[in-house]
Amino acid sequence: MKAPTTLFVYLSASSLALAVVTTQGQSQPHDPPTEALTGFDNLTNGFITQEEFEVARAAFEERDTIGRGLGPVYNAQSCAECHQSPITGAISQITELRAGHYDAASDTFTDHPGGSLIHSRATNAAIIEQLLPGYESRSFRTSLNTLGDGYVEAVDDNTFRSIAQHQPPGMQGEIVLVGVLESRNNRRSVGRFGWKSQHASLLSFAADAYLNEVGVTSPLAPTENTSNGQSVAAYDPTPDPEDDGEDIALFAAFMRASKAPPRDVVLAATPDAQDGEVVFDTIGCSTCHVKSITTAPTGTSVAGGAFAVPAALGNKVFHPFGDFLLHDVGTGDGIVQNGDSDTRNKVRTAPLWGLRTHNRFMHDGESLTVNAAILRHAGEAADVIRRYRDLSDAQKLQLLTFLASL
Secondary structure: OOOOOEEEEEEOOOOEEEEEEOOOOOOOOOOOOEEOOEOOOOOEOOOOOHHHHHHHHHHHHOOOOHHHOOOOEEOOOOOOOOOOEOOOOOEOOOEEEEEEEEEOOOOEEEEOOOOOEEOOEEOOHHHOOOOOOOOOEEEEEEOOOOOOHHHHHOOOHHHHHHHHHOOOOOOOOEOOEEEOOOOHHHOEEEOOEOOOOOEOOHHHHHHHHHHHHHOOOEOOEOOOOOEOOEOOHHHOOOOOOOOOOHHHHHHHHHHHHEOEOOOOHHHHOOHHHHHHHHHHHHOOHHHOOOOOEEOOOOOOEEHHHOEEOOOOOOOEEEOOOOOOOEEOOOOOOOOOOOOOHHHOOOEEOOOOOOHHHOOOEOOOOOEOOHHHHHHHOOHHHHHHHHHHHOOOHHHHHHHHHHHHOO
8 A cells, every 4th residue: 555545445336345545635734623523423424424434333343253253262253342332433341351470570571371362252162261370460451442533543643742742750651653564564653542552553453453352363463363372273264364354444444434422511511510620630630631632634644654644534623531642550450562661550541532431440440430540540640649639529529520521
């Protein structure tokens, strides 16, 4: 694929096909940004047509079977199984297990055999993965919202660098450069997807998730997972790659075309919520839970040159309440994936858009109230939490009302 181009999905008379089209109508730098589209309405943001969006969403929701490449070790039968509440693409309470071993003397992390991800399901009882002794770094991770991620992908790398540079000393988020699987020579870009910011493009993210969560190989992720490090070839009747690339392209198109999570506009308009937003800013929550980010102009090359920002996503202001950077707030999972060893106890700031759609919080889902999640923060967030504790009961209630509107 030659950059700058846009991967576009269109309907032919009888099937879906992939085409590469040159982006037209580039925004000029002086054009004022416009608001990103939001809504839990299953409507496209304009990246593709509504008809194409419905086809892409159906692929995202489709349950795979053994004959279609499911497993042999896996966590879910479809993307929507982990991204569903309140609509397809959003968050859920599904968790996955990660494990490994950290040697403090050498400052090295070793994955659990077969990789840090320990799959919860398998197509045959003989290959169910088990947590092995000697791997004491263990953590659950919840699934993440994907709605609005097209806007996140369309952010220029330097925007994330600027966010980090403007955060105060001791709270500066860590940038992790990651290879973009579909780019020329696996070029690197600023990671922004996943709890460890392990991907920079939605196509790479889709390929990785299809392999690691559903067990389906593709041209970008062609190697089957193992069971505790042992081959599962005897249990895998489908030749690799099991997806020829069409499915992962549809998944990426669906995420790129999804609207961002909306606010509860009625609650957001109340005096308590508005005062709570002032408290949110005053005590420092917005340092990491960044309220507004602007995407790059239309035509800008992102994702290591593999994707050109289309008009539907270019020069848009969105409100994730997150910075997509890694921080140590005292709740890290102890797992190293793509960064240096210092990322072991860091996780990506959880974007708070759509917060009201789930009831288990933090990366592991172990906090059952928003107040409990706030109080778990430490490390880089210690001063913020000290200021939170010093709030009056009325101010805390205002803050929680604001958060309930997200």
